[in-house]
Amino acid sequence: MSEAEAKQIERMKSLLATQRDAFRHERHRPIDLRKADLARIADLCRKNSDAICEAISRDFGNRARQESVIAEIAFVIQDADHTAKHIGKWAKTRSVGVPMTLMPGKATIRREPKGVVGIVSPWNYPFQLAMAPLVAALGAGCRAMIKPSELTPATAELMKRLIGEAFEEDHVCVITGGPAVGEAFSRLKFDHLFYTGSTQVGRLVAMAAAENLVPVTLELGGKSPAIVTPGYPKLSAAKSIGWGKFLNAGQTCVAPDYVMVPNGEERAMGEAIIKIAEHEFPESSSDDAYTAIVSDRHYERLTGMIEEARAGGAEILQAEHDAQAAQAARKIPPTVILNPPADSKVMTEEIFGPLLPVVGYSEIDAATNYVADHDHPLALYVYSTDKEMATRILDQSQSGGVGINTNLLHLSVPDLPFGGIGASGQGSYHGEAGFLTFTHERSVFATGKWHPSRLLAPPYGKFYETVSKKQMS
Known part of the structure; x- marks a missing residue:
């Protein structure tokens, strides 16, 4: 550990x-003060949109401005505005019913902020995935410390400056630094720790937090499948799946990770996806609308x-591109991989890039069984004109969220909880779900100076017999 890292950890x-x-x-x-906090977040986004887009693009080597505006800045503004609109209702103390055997008395649930929370954010959407949890934390009335990814240093430094201008450090602050700082951050005794990133690191974060019994929310990933059912229009499916996959060059936790189509339709689907990609990105190697891979390491992995x-026998389809220019720009063109080996990395690891395997299935049950036999994905996408078929697939599967005849968009619905299940995460946020993540629901039962329950104390008599029979009936 360097001297600078040691000082940052002490700080x-x-x-x-x-x-x-x-x-x-x-x-x-x-x-009213929470609403003012959220207004500062929204105002920060509106006033600094150009600087935010430029910082993210600098970190990636090139990130389409349009993607940063829609998926990062506008998303946070909408989230902040929605939370400010509803927190008055979400925060209200709630009354609940009291059994006759406990009357008279009043039972309530107080929704109280947990306290000081830690937010560990990833590199793929470096602004949104730091600020959206912050919106939820501020709406709940918490104070927050944010640790952004070291892979996006320009965005991290910009957020540190903007947050420092908008909030006092005793309210919100940003901590920058490398893996040693991140590990130490995860071991701090927060009242709640919110982590977004890989499943592998998520396990380590959960273990670190467990040392102090810090509750955690883990927003992880997994291989999100898209199942195209028989008879669904190929062009429509290709347009939707291609858009979701190649946004941010596939560096999206809920991007379709592989596509399942009826046997014999793999090539037709793959060619349709590539044709649409070539229309959207005529020259991906030089098109500013097509995002680069974030680092050399990730480029080499992909x-x-x-x-x-x-080498395993799969056929590779790629959009037309200048190979040398693409490599120099650290860009991988939209790529479809037809029927790769089941044990290949592209089918066993989360891809996080513009590579899209297309595999065949014999019948719907075979497709759903394949999904069920693997870790629960963060998202599941079903393309079907038959509502009963779509419902059948949902009934036979588990996932964090679902898109039917669309993808990605479910996470943009403010009142839908967003989160994984099993290996794809635990806990959720967005809307009221985010508010509750950083809220302790405190149970309160109040009675007068005297309550009939005191007659239940020893020595047990007729009143005890009457009450116990009533409870057991």
Whole structure:
């Protein structure tokens, strides 16, 4: 560990103590102040959209501005506005019923902020995936420390400056640094830790948090399948799947990771997807609308997947491109891999790039059995004109979320919880689900000075017999 990292770790420990002290002095931040906090987030996004897009593009080598506006900045603005609109209702104390045997009395649930929360964000959507959890935390009345990915340093430094201008450090702060800082961050005694990233690192984060019994939300990933049922229009499916896959060059946790089509239709589907990609990105190697791969390591990993699949007998379809220019720009053209080996990396690891395996199935049950035999995916996409068929697939599968005849868009519906299940994550956020993630629902039962329950104390008599029979009936 370097001296600079050691100092940064000591600094974040000090900041945690400062935020804890501030929270003790304001355990119940008024709703109007929470709304003002959220307005600052939305205002920060609107006023600095160009700088945010430029920082993200610098980190990637090239990121389409349109993608950053829609998927990062506008998303956070919508989330902040939606939360501000509804937190008054979400935060209200709720009354619940009291059994006759416990009357008279009043039972309520107080929705209280958990306290100081930690947010660990990834590189693929470096702004949105830091700020959206922050929106939920601020809406709940918490204080927050954010640790962005070291793979997107320009975005991290910009967020640090913008957050520093909008909030006092005892309210919200950004911690930058490498893996050693990130590991130490995960071991801090937060009141809640929110992590977005790979399943492998997610396990380590959960283990680190467990040392202090810190509750965690894990937003992970997995291989999200798209199942195209017999008779569904190929062009329609290809347009939808291609858009979801090649947005951000496939570096999206809910991007379709592979496509399943009826046996014999693999090539037709693959060629349709490539044809549409060539129309959308006429020259992917030089088109600013097509995003680069974030790092040399990820580029090499993806090209290695292609070559392994090719060596295993798979056919590779790629959009027309200038190979040398693409390599120099660290871009991989839209790529379809027809029927790769089942044990190849492209079929066993989350891809996180513009590679799309297309595999055949004999019948729908075979497709759903394949999905069920693997880790539960973060998303499942079903393309079907038959509602009963779509429902059947949902009934035979498990996933974090579902898109029917579309993909990606389910995470943009403010009131739909977003999160995984099993290896794809635990917990959820967005809308009220995000508010509840950073909220403790505190149970309160109140009675008068005297309550009939005191007659249940020993020595047990007729009142006990009457009450116990009533409860057991």
